[in-house]
Amino acid sequence: MTEQDQPTTKLCLMCCTPIPARARKCTTCGEFQDWRRLIPWGNSTLALLTALISVTTVAVVPLGKVVAGWSVDRDDARVTGVMTEMTTNSATVAFLNTGTARSFVDTGLTCAMLVRKQPGPGYDQLIYRDEDISHVAVIKYIRSIDPNGGLVEPGKLAPYNYVRTSVKRVAYNPANKDFANSCTYHSISEGGGLQSTQRVIPPITGALAIYYSGIDETTPPPPK
CATH class of the missing domain: 2.60.40.10 (Immunoglobulins)
Incomplete structure (x- = not known):
């Protein structure tokens, strides 16, 4: 199949509305067309991600002091x-x-x-x-x-x-x-x-x- 033979549209995975073949998000229902559609985006999800980032930051900083700041500790x-x-x-x-x-x-x-x-x-x-x-x-x-x-x-x-x-x-x-x-x-x-x-x-x-x-x-x- 040549590039000219490839379809120019595809159906939205959520609402089945025709959208451009390379579209990553439906302009009708707003649904993502890639892996992001598997994540239930909402306030609870954002709060969870924020908490995860905060915990990760707290955990990484002391580790950086131990590894990168060895001369300071000495x-x-x-x-x-x-x-x-x-x-x-x-x-x-x-x-x-x-x-x-x-x-x-x-x-x-x-x-x-x-x-x-x-x-x-x-x-x-x-x-x-x-x-x-x-x-x-x-x-x-x-x-x-x-x-x-x-x-x-x-x-x-x-x-x-x-x-x-x-x-x-x-x-x-x-x-x-x-x-x-x-x-x-x-x-x-x-x-x-x-x-x-x-x-x-x-x-x-x-x-x-x-x-x-x-x-x-x-x-x-x-x-x-």
């Missing part, structure tokens, strides 16, 4: 530190990782500590009075050798010990008093995408010990 590390002990020679910091990925804290710990003038005329127990402060001691500590390399597992406490390596005497500026008596440390997520610098506040006993120690570059290094 960077979900949130490390905070609490200094439990501090002396002129050493310090101990307990780190907590509240994220879902492993993190590593750097080997260094840098502290800027107020140091009082040595006892003399008019000496008293008042602390942090501008006229009593001699200088700021920038103390650098290094983490003691550990087999974990500074690892902080998710949901776990990781205490690390530090030993003083150097002291630098810096002139005291009253405008920077709020930034003194604090330490900073660096952490990096296992994925390498999240690096942060955090502050940790020394315990009051440690801060007072440093304050009255007179520590500066001339202070002997810690005993080995």
